[in-house]
Amino acid sequence: xxxxxxxxxxxxxxxxxxxxxNGEKKKDEEFxxxxxxxLEGLSLMDLRCYGRFLNLPAPTNCKKAELIDEIVxxxxxxxxxxxxxxxxPIKNTYFSENILLEIENIRERVYDKxxxxxxxxxxxxxxxxxxxxxxRMDILNTIQKKLLNDFLNSL
Numbered sequence: 643x644x645x646x647x648x649x650x651x652x653x654x655x656x657x658x659x660x661x662x663x664n665g666e667k668k669k670d671e672e673f674x675x676x677x678x679x680x681l682e683g684l685s686l687m688d689l690r691c692y693g694r695f696l697n698l699p700a701p702t703n704c705k706k707a708e709l710i711d712e713i714v715x716x717x718x719x720x721x722x723x724x725x726x727x728x729x730x731p732i733k734n735t736y737f738s739e740n741i742l743l744e745i746e747n748i749r750e751r752v753y754d755k756x757x758x759x760x761x762x763x764x765x766x767x768x769x770x771x772x773x774x775x776x777x778r779m780d781i782l783n784t785i786q787k788k789l790l791n792d793f794l795n796s797l
Contacts, residue, residue, distance in 0.1 A: 673752045674714050680744055681710045689713065691737035697723040717745060 681689060689709050693701025696716050701709055715721045779787065 669752055670718055673749065674718050676748045676752065677714050677717055677745060678710060680748060681713060682706075684741065688738060688741065692741050694732055695737050699724060 684692075686706050686709075689706065690701045693704075693709055693713060696713060698709075698712050698716065701712075704712065712723075716723050782790065
C-alpha cells in the first residue's frame with residue numbers, strides 16, 4: 643500500500659514538472675516571436691549596433707534576417723555570443739537605449755503574465771492569512787518589545 647502511494651506521488655511530481663516545462667517553453671517561444679516582430683521594425687544600422695553591444699561576431703557581415711535570428715538566440719539564452727577582439731576598434735558604439743527598454747518590456751510582459759493575472763484576481767477574492775508564532779518575551783530587550791508591539795498593532 644505504501645509503495646503504491648509513493649509511486650502515485652512520484653507520478654504527480656513528474657507530471658507537474660512536465661507541465662511547468664511546457665509552460666516555460668511556451669513563454670520562451672512567445673518571447674522569441676515578440677522580440678523578432680520588434681526587431682524586424684528596426685533599421686539595419688540599429689540592429690548592427692545592438693549586435694555589437696551584445697558582442698555578436700561580425701554583426702556587420704550579416705543580412706537583416708540572420709542578424710535578427712542571432713540577436714533573438716542570444717536574448718533567449720540559446721547561445722552565448724563570442725566576439726573576436728582582433729581587428730580595428732569599433733568606431734560607432736552608440737545604439738538606441740529604447741531597444742533595451744523595449745526588450746525588457748517584452749520580457750516582463752511575457753514572463754510576468756501570471757503575476758499580473760494573480761494581481762487581477764486579488765481584488766475579486768480576499769483570502770485571509772493565518773499567522774501563528776510564539777516569542778519568549780523575557781529574552782527581548784525593550785526596543786525589540788516596542789517594535790514587536792508596533793508590528794502587532796499594525797495588523
